[in-house]
Amino acid sequence: MAQTATRLNGSGLTLAYERRTIAEHLDVTVPDRSFTVIVGPNACGKSTLLRALSRTLKPSAGTVLLDGQDIHTVPARKVARTLGLLPQSSVAPDGITVSDLVARGRYPHQGLLRQWSKEDERTVTESMAATGIGELADRYVDELSGGQRQRVWIAMALAQQTPLLLLDEPTTYLDIAHQIDVLDLCAELHAEQGRTLVAVLHDLNQAARYATHLIAMRAGQVIAAGAPGDIVTAELVEEVFGVPCRVIDDPETGTPLVVPSAPRRSGARAEPAAAGR
Amino acid sequence: MSVTKSPQAAGGSTAPPSLGIRPPGRRAALRAAGLLGALLLLVVVLALSLALGARPLSLGQVWHGLFDSGDVVVHRMRLPRTALGLVVGAALGLAGGVMQALTRNPLADPGLLGINAGASAAVVSAISFLGLSSFIGYVWFAFLGAAVVSVLIYAVGGGRGATPARLALAGAAVNAMLYSYVSAVELLDTASLDKMRFWTVGSLAAAQPGTAQRLAPFVVVGALLALALARPLNALALGDDAARALGARPARVRAAAIVAVTALCGAATAACGPIVFVGLMVPHLVRSLTGPDLRWQLPYCALLAPALLLGSDVLGRILARPSELQVGIVTAVVGGPFFLYFVRRNRAVRA
Numbered sequence: 060m061a062q063t064a065t066r067l068n069g070s071g072l073t074l075a076y077e078r079r080t081i082a083e084h085l086d087v088t089v090p091d092r093s094f095t096v097i098v099g100p101n102a103c104g105k106s107t108l109l110r111a112l113s114r115t116l117k118p119s120a121g122t123v124l125l126d127g128q129d130i131h132t133v134p135a136r137k138v139a140r141t142l143g144l145l146p147q148s149s150v151a152p153d154g155i156t157v158s159d160l161v162a163r164g165r166y167p168h169q170g171l172l173r174q175w176s177k178e179d180e181r182t183v184t185e186s187m188a189a190t191g192i193g194e195l196a197d198r199y200v201d202e203l204s205g206g207q208r209q210r211v212w213i214a215m216a217l218a219q220q221t222p223l224l225l226l227d228e229p230t231t232y233l234d235i236a237h238q239i240d241v242l243d244l245c246a247e248l249h250a251e252q253g254r255t256l257v258a259v260l261h262d263l264n265q266a267a268r269y270a271t272h273l274i275a276m277r278a279g280q281v282i283a284a285g286a287p288g289d290i291v292t293a294e295l296v297e298e299v300f301g302v303p304c305r306v307i308d309d310p311e312t313g314t315p316l317v318v319p320s321a322p323r324r325s326g327a328r329a330e331p332a333a334a335g336r
Numbered sequence: 337m338s339v340t341k342s343p344q345a346a347g348g349s350t351a352p353p354s355l356g357i358r359p360p361g362r363r364a365a366l367r368a369a370g371l372l373g374a375l376l377l378l379v380v381v382l383a384l385s386l387a388l389g390a391r392p393l394s395l396g397q398v399w400h401g402l403f404d405s406g407d408v409v410v411h412r413m414r415l416p417r418t419a420l421g422l423v424v425g426a427a428l429g430l431a432g433g434v435m436q437a438l439t440r441n442p443l444a445d446p447g448l449l450g451i452n453a454g455a456s457a458a459v460v461s462a463i464s465f466l467g468l469s470s471f472i473g474y475v476w477f478a479f480l481g482a483a484v485v486s487v488l489i490y491a492v493g494g495g496r497g498a499t500p501a502r503l504a505l506a507g508a509a510v511n512a513m514l515y516s517y518v519s520a521v522e523l524l525d526t527a528s529l530d531k532m533r534f535w536t537v538g539s540l541a542a543a544q545p546g547t548a549q550r551l552a553p554f555v556v557v558g559a560l561l562a563l564a565l566a567r568p569l570n571a572l573a574l575g576d577d578a579a580r581a582l583g584a585r586p587a588r589v590r591a592a593a594i595v596a597v598t599a600l601c602g603a604a605t606a607a608c609g610p611i612v613f614v615g616l617m618v619p620h621l622v623r624s625l626t627g628p629d630l631r632w633q634l635p636y637c638a639l640l641a642p643a644l645l646l647g648s649d650v651l652g653r654i655l656a657r658p659s660e661l662q663v664g665i666v667t668a669v670v671g672g673p674f675f676l677y678f679v680r681r682n683r684a685v686r687a
Contacts, residue, residue, distance in 0.1 A: 115580050139583025146577035150440070152628035159629060166571050166582040171564055174631055219582065 064091040066255065067112060067142070067223055071121035074107050074279075081107045082279030085121070089223075089272075094249040095257045096266040099276035100300050105259045106147060106227050108276070112257065113144040113225045139167035143221035145212055147228050151200040157211050158196040161186055164218030186217040190244060206237030213244065224248070226258040230265070238262070242269050263300070267291050267315045275299045291315035367632050370625055374639040378422075385418040385646045386410065389653045390660075417540050419548035421646040421663075424540070424604045425614060427555045429641020430562045431600040432615025433622070433634050437569040438593045439507075440500040442623075445616035446601040449507035449594075452612065453514035454485025455605035460518050464525040475550065478606030479598075485510060486598045490591065498590055499576075539662040540608055540649050551603045558599030559638060565593055566630040573628065611664045614641050617675050624678070644671065 072085040081104040110116035230238040267287040283290040309316040401410030431446040458481025462468040493503040571584040618641040626632040652661035
């Protein structure tokens, strides 16, 4: 495989929770300045992989390298200045305002004697402007709609000012309009600010449309990785998701568009690899 | 104090004028003004506590008494008691604030983790079985009990993998167990019962010259640690994953927070017995003034909790004159309804 420039990659990863092993011998590379999207069926280990890449989960074997250094040997604060994470479940403290929540993203840039600075102030304002929530600054987070709230969390991650940003299912629980809204925002952060983004997404067509680099996973293994136009084929979708389909050009963007076959044969979902062999 | 350092007021160059929002700088100024108000309130309560009692003094008499070491009422009675209330109140308020943040439970108070109960059990055992009666002895046994329970809760609650829910559950179980033990010892040993009864209700009346000074080092260390933890606890409030992503280390922060709470609660419990209500109520009241930012919340707690505690103590001296009511009873009886009103009002505002 051609050597691509990367600041974040994992090699030989074994990922496990207590006794349950999610993935073994996993190799993954996040190309620099890419918008990488990880897709795969439920429980394939994509969120677990993201947790390992963000140092939230320590792999039982293998290493995650951030700028060539084992991420678990780099001081936590230094990692947090380089790599941000939007976790799947975060808690907004009761009665916190939007600007106060966004301000918590400044944590790795602060210290005991430097609790708040002009630069913090400016970055928070900019992050809220970039995510279009400037008008909400004084509102309580628990009063907001799901879509607005997700923007607030993204703004918090932006305030962390990291060149790499990992997002775990940022569109889950949002309606289609807000999904597009969040993905457009991600694309903008990627294209205009030159950040490297890694997101876990459920919708294959959205992934193919927005990603510059796609990683398809099944059962803890990377099945394919590359530009969506190069790797998304009917065979791959069937292999990864067990869904027979046709892949056509998206009439809007020309990216691959997955159209599931109809009528769906009963039992096909249960035996993914058997069909068509 | 670095912890209360206010954000710089946003100058015209940084705040975009198009957004019709209150600049964060002004909110910080408001919070700082509130903190000053809390300080003034505390000073007023301190003065009242020195002046009022079985023999009321005028403020002028108090002022003279402070500088006249021969003044028995001020130097041997009011001053030790007031100083103790100040130290213990600050300890309880800070401990409550840290506990509520640590367990992400707005109902948490220093009693919830069983730390007060541990201190109580150790002191009661010492009084009953070892015949201990000196205050310094209480302090060390209280710390011992508090520390043993803290370590126990931390281990049972999952050690490095401790979650707020597991900590709270482990604490509640240990708490119930230890209080049964304390009650049992009290019932079995009628001779020591009286001494213990006042102690387990919570009272400032036992204060002697020097009591507060002996506690002060523990409380100061605990308070500094608590204030230093305000920012990491802020990060932890977002959930463990988010906190890690921000570069905080949840396991370490939790362990340090438990150490701070142990020092604060151990000291307070040793001196006055378990006064539980202050640590629950004050952080609640404060939260509605400052919002959930612990960098503001904790300094407010440290000022308002002693104001409440001493205010209740003064009230207890006036209401039952010439006898007096224990401060632990007054805080609960007077504070309870006020607290209920406050919780209701607060919900109405937010809904």
